[in-house]
Amino acid sequence: MALGSAVVSRAGDGDEEALELVYRSYESAVFTLARRICRNEADAQDVMQDTFLEICRSITKYRGEGSLWGWIRQVTVSKALMHLRRERVRAAKSLDVDGFAVGSLATAPPEPTVPVELEAALEQLSPVARTVLWLHEVEGYTHQEIGEMMGKTASFSKSQLSRAHQRLRELHA
Amino acid sequence: MTDEIRHLEMSELLAVRDGEGGDASRSHVESCDRCRGELDRLRRVRDQLRRLPGLRPQTDLWPAIVGRLRWRQRRRWVGMGAGWLVAAALGSILMLRGSGEGVGPAVVAEPSQEGRLSAQLAPMIDRSSELESLLATYVPERQVLGARQALAVSVLEERLLLIDEALVQTRAGGVDGRLVRDLWQQRVEALEVLVGVQLGQQAEGWQQDDGWR
Numbered sequence: 001m002a003l004g005s006a007v008v009s010r011a012g013d014g015d016e017e018a019l020e021l022v023y024r025s026y027e028s029a030v031f032t033l034a035r036r037i038c039r040n041e042a043d044a045q046d047v048m049q050d051t052f053l054e055i056c057r058s059i060t061k062y063r064g065e066g067s068l069w070g071w072i073r074q075v076t077v078s079k080a081l082m083h084l085r086r087e088r089v090r091a092a093k094s095l096d097v098d099g100f101a102v103g104s105l106a107t108a109p110p111e112p113t114v115p116v117e118l119e120a121a122l123e124q125l126s127p128v129a130r131t132v133l134w135l136h137e138v139e140g141y142t143h144q145e146i147g148e149m150m151g152k153t154a155s156f157s158k159s160q161l162s163r164a165h166q167r168l169r170e171l172h173a
Numbered sequence: 174m175t176d177e178i179r180h181l182e183m184s185e186l187l188a189v190r191d192g193e194g195g196d197a198s199r200s201h202v203e204s205c206d207r208c209r210g211e212l213d214r215l216r217r218v219r220d221q222l223r224r225l226p227g228l229r230p231q232t233d234l235w236p237a238i239v240g241r242l243r244w245r246q247r248r249r250w251v252g253m254g255a256g257w258l259v260a261a262a263l264g265s266i267l268m269l270r271g272s273g274e275g276v277g278p279a280v281v282a283e284p285s286q287e288g289r290l291s292a293q294l295a296p297m298i299d300r301s302s303e304l305e306s307l308l309a310t311y312v313p314e315r316q317v318l319g320a321r322q323a324l325a326v327s328v329l330e331e332r333l334l335l336i337d338e339a340l341v342q343t344r345a346g347g348v349d350g351r352l353v354r355d356l357w358q359q360r361v362e363a364l365e366v367l368v369g370v371q372l373g374q375q376a377e378g379w380q381q382d383d384g385w386r
Binding site: 016019020023024027028029031032035041044045048049052053056057118119133134137138158159161162165166168169172 | 182183184187188214215218219221222223225227228229230231232234235237238239241242
């Protein structure tokens with residue numbers, strides 16, 4: 001996935017061919033991260049589009065300090081959290097403070113009677129719990145970093161991670 | 174007195190797994206099969222999560238992204254050009270006024286028809302300018318377009334680029350006045366839709382606040 005500095009430099013000059021090369025190189029990684037945070041494919045596509053617009057516009061800011069993916073990942077997480085926050089505001093009337101649906105129990109997924117695949121179990125977590133789980137367990141962010149990105153504390157992140165694992169244990173034996 | 178064992182909570186197990194647990198938690202895990210088993214399970218889940226396959230979007234988003242990039246570049250050019258729109262509009266009107274000199278059968282030759290076309294053109298140019306001003310208030314960073322909306326925006330922007338290129342070419346003269354009028358009409362229509370999509374979304378996006386509360 002590593003791109004040469006020449007490609008990054010050309011991309012910074014607005015060379016569309018180089019920008020597309022950056023896009024193709026990180027397309028799957030960005031979408032996977034966005035999809036793990038977002039509720040559905042369409043939302044993840046929104047985040048991906050916004051992420052790459054930002055990357056194409058700001059790639060000159062990347063000066064080769066740290067990995068290119070590290071920078072792109074940070075932009076992706078930022079955009080995904082912004083999207084998630086916006087979605088939560090829209091759905092505020094049906095969500096409680098921790099992000100679990102209340103008042104929409106009729107539409108909540110039924111309690112599984114058999115273990116489900118991990119992928120499907122992830123989908124059944126609340127967006128916030130899933131986000132914290134993914135950022136910590138897969139992307140390797142610390143609770144402190146996650147808390148800061150979400151405007152919360154490290155304790156909030158730890159609490160959400162515990163809830164996510166408890167729920168996963170129920171769903172995915 | 175009872176010797177009931179207190180097993181570790183999920184948060185305590187995760188802390189031990191991540192190397193943050195206290196001495197008491199770590200020593201408990203060493204002596205408790207149940208908690209040790211749970212700790213192993215948490216490690217397995219983390220490994221399974223990391224091994225999940227990568228995903229790709231169902232549609233190729235690059236065309237929409239590059240379309241928006243070009244639009245940004247074009248708008249920068251428009252800004253630097255200091256009113257090419259005014260120049261194009263003036264060119265259109267002058268071209269219409271000069272069209273009575275007989276460039277061909279399609280050219281408006283009758284004064285009344287020429288006057289009618291000019292009269293039709295003026296409000297279109299005004300409206301176009303008004304819509305451009307509205308679009309100038311659009312802040313892409315403050316909104317996320319849906320995939321379909323982004324595609325629609327991309328198509329509209331490409332369409333506007335083509336219309337503008339055609340309008341610039343008409344300034345050379347020798348063009349059917351009705352074509353100029355139609356181009357301006359199409360420009361206004363495309364801008365109307367674009368403003369609706371972009372500014373409608375933006376107004377919605379601005380209502381956001383701290384969504385974690």
